[in-house]
Amino acid sequence: MANSKDTIKFILNDLTSVHENLLALSEDIWDSIDHNDNQKLEEGCLFKKQFNALLDNFEHNAEEISALISQFTGIKEEPPSGIKAPAENKRIIAELDKSEPHSLSENFTYKRPYAFVLEEHAYTELMTWKDLYIQVCRHLIAKDKNRFDSLADNADFISTQNRKYYSEDKSACRTPCKITDKTFIEVNLSANHFVKLIKELFEYFKIDAKSMKIYLRQDRNA
Structure with a gap:
């Protein structure tokens, strides 16, 4: 359990990183669509709406999970240190x-x-x-x-x-x-x-x- 604090911090930060990657994936998929193809564009819009709704749920759940872990363990995401000597x-x-x-x-x-x-x-x-x-x-x-x-x-x-x-x-x-x-x-x-x-x-x-x-x-x- 010696490294449990570092593990918890890493996982809390990992939730943020996964969210950033999901945003990037959504952008990649949207950019790959042929916007001159009306059917593909319509399908893409439907995908984006569904994806955004699920991503909102993920973000909300991730925030609640992070808050619960922090409340129970006393461990929070710590901001990186600033300007050094x-x-x-x-x-x-x-x-x-x-x-x-x-x-x-x-x-x-x-x-x-x-x-x-x-x-x-x-x-x-x-x-x-x-x-x-x-x-x-x-x-x-x-x-x-x-x-x-x-x-x-x-x-x-x-x-x-x-x-x-x-x-x-x-x-x-x-x-x-x-x-x-x-x-x-x-x-x-x-x-x-x-x-x-x-x-x-x-x-x-x-x-x-x-x-x-x-x-x-x-x-x-x-």
């Missing part, structure tokens, strides 16, 4: 440099991160793309909180389907995460959707996307 940061970057880095231009479907370096700051202990996205947002907040808060309800960051990814209103996000005292961010997204938002954030903050290197769990475990 200079010496520790330098050591971690040197260690990460031994692994294969990945850029934001890649496809990350069904892959899992474990670390990234952004503007020479290392972030580790990641389990999901949600973890990575939250850490990127925190990095930007540390640079300029007011600019980050200005994202809330900014028309340039609202999808064509009127979906808000940053808002002062918690109910405006499907799965909100409070990231500052004013702003909630949407975290119900697939890996590639998180990456798309990160690239948009970098453009808004005038950060070169090449300054971010991502390290994947499967490379580490190879």
Whole structure:
């Protein structure tokens, strides 16, 4: 039972990762449909409706299971640690440099991160793309909180389907995460959707996307 705490933490994070992969699978299937074939498109729409309903149930059940486990064991999903002390940061970057880095231009479907370096700051202990996205947002907040808060309800960051990814209103996000005292961010997204938002954030903050290197769990475990 010595490792039971770590096992429980891993399983709690695994629920989030499975949800991210299911979102990615739905996107893959939808993109594979010939949208010029009315019958295929109609079948695809029916699939999406059924899939989305079941995925909503999965998300709800996963949240309840996580809450029940956390309540009974006292173990919760812990957010990854933030910016390291200079010496520790330098050591971690040197260690990460031994692994294969990945850029934001890649496809990350069904892959899992474990670390990234952004503007020479290392972030580790990641389990999901949600973890990575939250850490990127925190990095930007540390640079300029007011600019980050200005994202809330900014028309340039609202999808064509009127979906808000940053808002002062918690109910405006499907799965909100409070990231500052004013702003909630949407975290119900697939890996590639998180990456798309990160690239948009970098453009808004005038950060070169090449300054971010991502390290994947499967490379580490190879």
